[in-house]
Amino acid sequence: MLSATLPSLNAGFVLPGDPSWDHARSAFNLTLDQHPAAVALPADARDVAAAVAYARAAGLRVAPQGAAHNQGPLGNLEGTLLLNTSALQEVNVDPAARRVRVGAGVKWERVLGRLNAYGLAALHGSSPDVGVAGYSLGGGIGWLSRKFGLQSNAVTALELVTADGTLIRTDAEHDPDLFWALRGGGGSFGVVTAIEFEVQPLDRLYAGAMFFELDRAGDMLHTWHELLPEFPEELMSWASVIHFPPAPFVPEFARGRSLAIIMAAHLGAEAEGRDLLAPLRALGPVRDTFAMVPPIVLSDLAMDPLDPLPFRLTSALVDTLPVDELMTTIETAGPALTVAQFRHMGGAIARETPGAGARATLPGEICAMGLGVVMDEDGDAAVRGALAEFDAHLRPHRAGDYANFVEVPVDASAFFTPDVWTRLRAVKATYDPTDLFKGNHHVPPA
The missing domain is CATH 3.30.43.10 (Uridine Diphospho-n-acetylenolpyruvylglucosamine Reductase, domain 2)
Structure with missing residues (x-):
């Protein structure tokens, strides 16, 4: 009661x-x-x-x-x-200032079309269904991150209710320690009601996907991994192996098929983008959608599901990719491992900038993620086994974790350096000394 x-x-x-x-x-x-x-x-x-x-x-x-x-x-x-907070749905775009203010319940899908109309782009991730606030509080890796860094560092102000019931606005000049903590430190410091952030001028870019038959997955992953040192910061690429369900949200050509896929976004001319990806194209994709496109195309490029579903997930930031070992797991697990995805990191993701937030950078060359959809108890056991094997291959190469991909309760101190963790706990003690707020990755007061 x-x-x-x-x-x-x-x-x-x-x-x-x-x-x-x-x-x-x-x-x-x-x-x-x-x-x-x-x-x-x-x-x-x-x-x-x-x-x-x-x-x-x-x-x-x-x-x-x-x-x-x-x-x-x-x-x-x-x-x-x-x-x-899903009812907090304000969206305000200031194209001249290249700045956006949204309520805490706004998903990226409500923002991207408006930005596109002004020739602007945000540092959003793979799914338009994800909320802007939660994504930003946890860091935010997206298609433009190798060039512009994490979304948390694009945040310019937040409005939130603190533990004493006060509504405040925090930015670099007002409650600067709280502003620092919220940008990547998570939701343990108050209830965010609105968030303001910068966006980038971007009218067109070279982006798309190459789809390969499943038996070319190993060749695709090896070629992609060998190319990574040559890729400039202007190119963000993801390599995936996906077992698509025969579901309406899946593009018709992929429904019920298992495919290996290279997805990429290049901030530059088409000729340069084609040259950078030429060794992958030489492998003979069965479908190639790369073209010069407006940035809104990036919102659906990953083909993430928009409706809730039952799944289990593991992830790691790694220094190198053990392709052969992972391919053994992918082949053995079959559809139990619905998605094996590898995102190229580095560039601005690894480079700290002045005035950055608590999650200023992320380590590792690659963000690896394995996901399995769970439909029944037998399927759950198969998914758990496949993810455990996937994770075991990554463990020797682990450089850290990306909090937004960690789907279970863990000790959040592992996400940060000791100095950052100590400072986060001090900010928590100042603004929420009784530990009223329970963020998804909890920061306890000092």
């Missing part, structure tokens, strides 16, 4: 037993079974402040949730108010 009188919110609260309870507590990953004490549905920042004040009075912790991605690290939500 909740021990304090519920405040009046425009959208209200959802409690266990209510008809909409199962929907309200659900996450994008359908393997999760979240059981918070209640779910708050604020309509604006004032509602968020009222919900935080209620939780504090009722002796509950607060776990913010926007687009409901990366909820697994929250773990047990007993005694926790799940604060769903």
